[in-house]
Amino acid sequence: MPDYLPHTPEEVSEMLSFLGLSTLDDLFAHVPAALRLSGGLNMAPGMSEPDVADVFAGYTAANRATSSSLVCFAGGGAYDHEIPPVVKALSSRNEFVTAYTPYQPEVAQGVLQAIFEYQTMISRLAGLPIANASLYDGATSLVEAVNMAHGATGRSTMVMSAGVHPHWRAVVETFAAGTGHNLVVVPLRDGVTDWASVTATDVAAVVASYPNYLGVVEDLTPARELASKLNALLVVGGDPVAASVLRTAGQWGADIFVGEGQPFGTPLAFGGPYLGLFACSEAQLRRLPGRLVGETVDTEGRRAFVTTLRAREQDIRREKATSNVCTNQTLMAVTAAVQLGYLGTHGLREVATRCAQGAHYAFQELMQHSGIEAASSQAFFREFTVVTAAPADVVLRRLADEGFLGGLSVAALAGDHDVSVDDPTRSIVVAVTEKRTKKEIDAFVTAFAKAVK
């Protein structure tokens, strides 16, 4: 019977007799007999690790991974970036992996300092002074952002660009059922948010995406102006790689920055665990969701780190808390600190630049072919959207046959009737990372041109 239990049968007997019991079942004597599972679990018996490895080989064989059989041109918050072995080696150290939340700072300076460094990096990339220790993912970061805006303004209407990732919009919508927030989605025109069309009043937050999920780098001035006019908070959801070269959320006047931190050293991993980035202005500090690490000193005056402002947290505030997040994504935050430490100031800029170069090269080449059109005339960064002559799902299927994960269909992301593009069923968002070579892009373009026929 494979397991990880240390107890020998003799030890079990001794322990039981110390307790005055004779069988393991006796430990559950006070559990009403009627409730106890009599027939055991309806589940196959245990198997040794090598046998289970065989089972898992069956799963992996039924996937097509980007590492081997598919060249990845899909993005949407989940990017195929290079993760160097050194980053894996450091972030997988078992002291980081098998630690709990750093409640005892004396023996948790490792995780605490790594988070402090992470907070600093995210704060800088956001251009905002406060960053928390992580949230679940980009989508749930946005939920916390609108909740924070509600807390700050006492209002419940959230005005959100249709350029925000459709899944993020959906998640905000889901949680609004509990908080009672009212969501107003602002459509895009030619890839750009039509902020002028907003008529809502009593608005808590204006939510923009930079770049938006179609890839367009929108001017955020109108969003900032709208927020100011309405006395609402400006929330910017951003691509954190682009954030190294584009104007920061802070520079655009945002009150809150949220983002999906997967590009910072976390593999595609079928969507999780990822990393919810969250930064905000000093004014919102006391409403900050999740954990925050701060610097202090120990009794000998040595610098030390500790989780701080705990009074905000759910374990203290209970029903008065504005967020319920407890376990977050610390290991991914540590990983991000390692990856950003590896890339450094210039490395991250170089990655961002190469993404943009690759995307623009791919876009230009695709535009040479009939049956492929740009979804908008706007400037983009590392992702762009094309309208295809053939249905998007057909095109993507044909591309897969040629060895490419060709992008994400807008219809699959947002449904058939989204207000972000004219025809979701013929729109594909294509992403390019620093890993893609010219050779791969050229082959992709050729396959794409064939696939749309």
Add this chain to the structure above:
Amino acid sequence: MPDYLPHTPEEVSEMLSFLGLSTLDDLFAHVPAALRLSGGLNMAPGMSEPDVADVFAGYTAANRATSSSLVCFAGGGAYDHEIPPVVKALSSRNEFVTAYTPYQPEVAQGVLQAIFEYQTMISRLAGLPIANASLYDGATSLVEAVNMAHGATGRSTMVMSAGVHPHWRAVVETFAAGTGHNLVVVPLRDGVTDWASVTATDVAAVVASYPNYLGVVEDLTPARELASKLNALLVVGGDPVAASVLRTAGQWGADIFVGEGQPFGTPLAFGGPYLGLFACSEAQLRRLPGRLVGETVDTEGRRAFVTTLRAREQDIRREKATSNVCTNQTLMAVTAAVQLGYLGTHGLREVATRCAQGAHYAFQELMQHSGIEAASSQAFFREFTVVTAAPADVVLRRLADEGFLGGLSVAALAGDHDVSVDDPTRSIVVAVTEKRTKKEIDAFVTAFAKAVK
């Protein structure tokens, strides 16, 4: 220019000016100009890690690995054993991997204690009181063993069974050119060493293999008697997995045990790094090659470990040393300690037993088919030798086409005219490990039966 240098150009300038120099080349001013490489190395310029990974993908693509495309029935000291993830995780810890030889015990207790545990395990498996901290591999362990025998007896003739792995015999032969030892190889008759045929006198060592490289478990009584008669040392080279259930070298009366420790957690790895096991009797202690860790105390009386009897070592004894080994295979010894800690008393026995069961099952099934015959009538352990109707290399090639690494050809190991079998070119040594399933063995037998036709 990819590298791992920390220096910025400014720092280089500052450092040079501190030295009163102006260029890096000036550092080499005292090296005669005529000697200095003027045109640079004739080698492609550096490439980034991801680019080099592509180069290596080319190498790996041109191999057929046992992990994916070949089911392994080859052995000969290199066995396809299960290495559980936990063993890899522990033995690859960078404190073990990037440490030097433990010269400063105060900061090297980790490696030192692991080696101490390793020495204990090997000593027990050998049934001999002393085991060193590792040697390069099984073959070089045997070289050290015959040198030790020379040191102990002052004699130079080594009587060696032809059942000793042909590569080991070859390596001993190579080094005998320096030491001047004289090697007498004793032929096998029906798989068993013909010790009775030995006429040599003035013998330093009698060297047996247990099991021998054809798989046969030879009775070592005649070898022991011969050694006693000649007043020579008995050296037993053994399969360390089999050593957990068979009589130990010590129980057979051996003075020295040597073995290839690869089965203890080290992957096939195209032959290295492996692990040279070496154990001996108390009488030989002062001639022990390599390092030895011993227990002692620190100034506070705490138990501590340290490399000991250093006076034997080459850095002390210089030309009077009897071995020149300095760097050994410590990481593999640490790995072995972890793997043996994982398996424990019963796990290793179970592995050994399953190997034997698999081998006997495979043997029986193969014997059902024409064109395949047993090379000997002797009892074997986890490896056995068959004589095939078709030439061994042809059979192995056909088996590879069916997805099997079918064994090792005696001709390839030992040449076409070895004294261990009748016809090396038609003899294949087949090995089975605990990883091989009945299904795999059945498929292998079917393919084998076809291949010999």
Add this chain to the structure above:
Amino acid sequence: MKKAMPGGRASSAPLLGSDTEPTIFEMSQSGRRAFQLRTTGVPALPLDQLVPREHLNPTHVELAEVSERDLVAHFTRLSHRQFAVDLGAYPLGSCTMKYNPKFCDAVAGDPGLNSVHPGAPAHLTQGWLALLCDLEERLCEVTGMAGATLQPAAGAAGELTGLLIMRAYHESRGDQRKRVIIPDSAHGTNPASVTLGGYEVTTIPSDERGLVDVNALRAVLGPDVAGIMLTNPNTVGLFEEEISEIANAVHEVGGLLYYDGANLNAILGVVRPGDMGFDIVHMNLHKTFATPHGGGGPGAGPVAVASHLVEFLPGPKPAMTSEGTYEWRTPHHSIGRVHGWHGNAMVLARALAYITVHGGDGLPRVAQHAVLNANWLRQRLQAVLPAAYDRPCMHECVLTATGIKHNHNVRALDLAKRLMEKGFHAPTVYFPLIVDEALMFEPTETESPQTLEALACALEEIAEEAVVDGDRVRHAPLTTPVTRVDEARAARQLVPTEDAAERV
């Protein structure tokens, strides 16, 4: 510019010294680098030819500039300044810090799972969908439920998801309900989730047994009660023996029962929430199913529900078609997505590996031995640290230091801190709030009797020390990389980033 700190000095590694470790920013030196990027051949146009200049940040966002060598040294040293399950016992109550099998890490490290894009169409990800379906099935079997969502990224996310399902259920019946009942012993996430779910919290007191007072519960029940959130065993480690009565009472008023699965390790394969009458269950896979906590996450908090709630589950969900292939389906009355993609997939894969190794016969053994260890420890410590409630416990025991505090002015926190100097992580202290000077020990099933005995001896020693040298305990720990930290100053004089540090 400040002078860069040396990356190669290891005096912060506890092996060598007790200095602090510089931050990576302090080690940074302009012009230094670790990164290497591949050759792509893509035309390297300057950025301002690709993106309108007004979008470009005129200044550089400064990260750190360090060599790979210093990066490795820095994070390796930080790792040596961190306690972890892999170093020793971590008996934090309510957190289930059991051993995390390396095998499950290896499973999650397979590129065949790890390198799959979450937006890839279903026909390219059949393996993942099958894996998720298989996990859902196992989790339903363990909880006695009919269907589950794997999206929630942690326990608290599961709670809120469950409450939104509860809300959607009531609303689908045109039933507007207002309140959710929670015992005073509950974990803080429970009331917070209730609030975020749009309900009011009604707190009911635990009785002197440490259990729900069924009469007190009945007193607050009514038609405006949407449901109750319970853990069972509850947060003091006791089994709510009257759970059937509780379930009946809540169901009678039309409420639903929510099971906080943080303590599921106690009853795995022994009793099932569904059989106790619960309608909604979240699990903390990072507790019960041994996925590593990662220093505070990632976790996974799947929510399983009874059949009447299956159509409200978040979507899309993986499902098997009649042809045996897999597809994504959204339940008819789905509350919608609760995660950007499909949940913390690699955590889910690890948990399935763990479950498959144990199987139907192994999982109950996990619970049995977890409960055995906790009861043994509770009994063993009776003389030193009495249990808060005098009843057999389940997988954890809550002890109280009231006596020691009263007699020797040594608090639970002091004992916990001193324990770390004896080679064990501290237990959870001051939780649950209803127990004075609480010390909550959850040894888990993976600690040996020898370790438990050593832990007990260490606590005995400390209790003795509290009598003879209370200051030593009150000032502990002294031998750790840092001694007690000034938490008040951290909050008062907030330095949440290096940049704030520079301003201070």
Add this chain to the structure above:
Amino acid sequence: MKKAMPGGRASSAPLLGSDTEPTIFEMSQSGRRAFQLRTTGVPALPLDQLVPREHLNPTHVELAEVSERDLVAHFTRLSHRQFAVDLGAYPLGSCTMKYNPKFCDAVAGDPGLNSVHPGAPAHLTQGWLALLCDLEERLCEVTGMAGATLQPAAGAAGELTGLLIMRAYHESRGDQRKRVIIPDSAHGTNPASVTLGGYEVTTIPSDERGLVDVNALRAVLGPDVAGIMLTNPNTVGLFEEEISEIANAVHEVGGLLYYDGANLNAILGVVRPGDMGFDIVHMNLHKTFATPHGGGGPGAGPVAVASHLVEFLPGPKPAMTSEGTYEWRTPHHSIGRVHGWHGNAMVLARALAYITVHGGDGLPRVAQHAVLNANWLRQRLQAVLPAAYDRPCMHECVLTATGIKHNHNVRALDLAKRLMEKGFHAPTVYFPLIVDEALMFEPTETESPQTLEALACALEEIAEEAVVDGDRVRHAPLTTPVTRVDEARAARQLVPTEDAAERV
């Protein structure tokens, strides 16, 4: 039976305490287990039905019986009791403890290399053969040689291989020679290898410059000299400027020049042994080419030779055929095998990865910066610890503590031990033997100027301390997991195994 020690107590982890770690045998409990084995379906016949009973050991060989959890805790704690390059600077002279890129580990971890059986026929291992040929080519280019063997598993194995090639060469010419010349500064493996190669050692003194005294050399040369073994830079870190004169002199008497490549890091791509006149060169890939030392191995010690010696190289060797495929070939006059298979293959793969990353332009930069660092450190420390020889050094510098010892009775060893408490590994001490109170620092190119400065400051502090509080230095280290160990007792009262411990 002894009571098992607790596996979960972490008081030996320097993070928490300074206890000793129990051995795995002390933690062992009969009946406990970690192992899991796959289901095979193979008939499970009892062993005595497979193997004659007289071959079976009637008793069990006791290893340890521990849980996986305790196994992990034990070795994780041991790892925390171990210094390593990845924790900080490791300036051990002659050992080239540079940063070992994780990328090279990843390359070696690829199952496409790692899971290939060494006995598989060449047609199944073309990738490996190509890799080995490519490495051989690069190593020949770096050394200026014509061919190489990759079989030797470490530097010393390379030395002996080289000497056997030397012997075979002379013998092939019917030339019986007796002696090999070695400078007194040579590493101990050199004379030991010469002896094992069947030659007598003739030691020549270094002159006051720290270099070979060419006249002294000439004086011992003669027709019975098989060759000379040199390192250049030599073991005091100095370049033998008269190497061409030396080469000519040795060649004139028909001797060969052997290059001990332990110090190759100093001249990579700047000067080549072949161009200096050497005939045989071994390399320590674990030094120059950054493959990790593994706590004392594995290494790799390929031997490259000039064209007249290629036919004596060990075999079989990988070679490219005219069709561009690869095969194994044995040189005509091969000395034979020197390794059970093909050498430490995974180490070879790592080294090739390292070489390919650096390339022809990067390798000389390695040498330049290694030499820069050593000279800077030497100069920086001049006032505290003078260099043994007043000349520019190469990649390492030998300093002497004679003054401090004389004035303050503090020895090189004391300084080295105290340095560890300041966050740096000790330098090599008392080697080479010809320098009194030698401290040999090899910073390598991967340490930053900041680290070197911090190292220098630490040494200055210690030197000062030696004056004001010599005992502190003489008793150092006090803060490490163990303090100075009783080496004499270890040797006198030998306890090389747990079983011997029980007898004591």
